[in-house]
Amino acid sequence: MNKDTQMRAAINHKLIETGERECLKEALRAKCGCKDQLQAHWEEVIKEKGLEHVTVDDLEAEVTPKGRALVPDGVKKELLRRIRTFLTQHASL
Amino acid sequence: MEEISLANLDTNKLEAIAQEIYVDLIEDSCLGFCFEVHRAVKCGYFYLEFADTGSVKEFGIQPVEDKGACRLPLCSLPGEPGNGPDQQLQRSPPEFQ
Numbered sequence: 709m710n711k712d713t714q715m716r717a718a719i720n721h722k723l724i725e726t727g728e729r730e731c732l733k734e735a736l737r738a739k740c741g742c743k744d745q746l747q748a749h750w751e752e753v754i755k756e757k758g759l760e761h762v763t764v765d766d767l768e769a770e771v772t773p774k775g776r777a778l779v780p781d782g783v784k785k786e787l788l789r790r791i792r793t794f795l796t797q798h799a800s801l
Numbered sequence: 802m803e804e805i806s807l808a809n810l811d812t813n814k815l816e817a818i819a820q821e822i823y824v825d826l827i828e829d830s831c832l833g834f835c836f837e838v839h840r841a842v843k844c845g846y847f848y849l850e851f852a853d854t855g856s857v858k859e860f861g862i863q864p865v866e867d868k869g870a871c872r873l874p875l876c877s878l879p880g881e882p883g884n885g886p887d888q889q890l891q892r893s894p895p896e897f898q
Binding site: 715716719720723729732733736737740746750754759762763764767768771772775776779784787788791792795798799800 | 816821836842
């Protein structure tokens with residue numbers, strides 16, 4: 709495992725250990741409102757594939773790019789600020 | 802495991818790491834939603850919880866016709882003559898009478 713990969717793994721481990729990852733996810737879900745806006749896209753995928761045949765992969769392929777684009781700028785900035793603060797506070801892992 | 806220090810990293814590198822974490826969070830959240838929707842679809846409550854449209858026909862589900870009588874064999878509700886449930890099945894077994 710090279711140093712970069714090691715570092716990323718250590719950061720992720722710290723995020724989970726401190727509970728910060730869960731907090732960030734909750735903040736994203738609460739402030740984003742993406743779920744409502746993605747409803748139309750889910751319905752489209754399900755109509756296209758059929759209720760019986762739709763898979764998680766089908767939903768993910770369609771919805772994830774749109775979900776990313778739907779995050780408001782303010783929410784994105786707030787999350788990045790919190791992540792940077794976390795990285796500064798946990799400079800040694 | 803040797804201690805890893807982020808203090809030595811330059812701003813660009815730290816920013817790149819922050820962006821990666823952010824993207825990972827978005828993808829994780831989206832995947833979570835996808836699992837919820839998929840489960841709703843497979844368990845049959847998608848159109849109750851998630852769908853905007855009121856019609857279940859759009860999802861390939863046939864709406865139940867309301868004919869005013871229940872055709873279930875064990876149902877004791879009155880139905881049309883000749884189409885009612887089997888009367889014998891309606892009685893409780895002797896041990897429960």
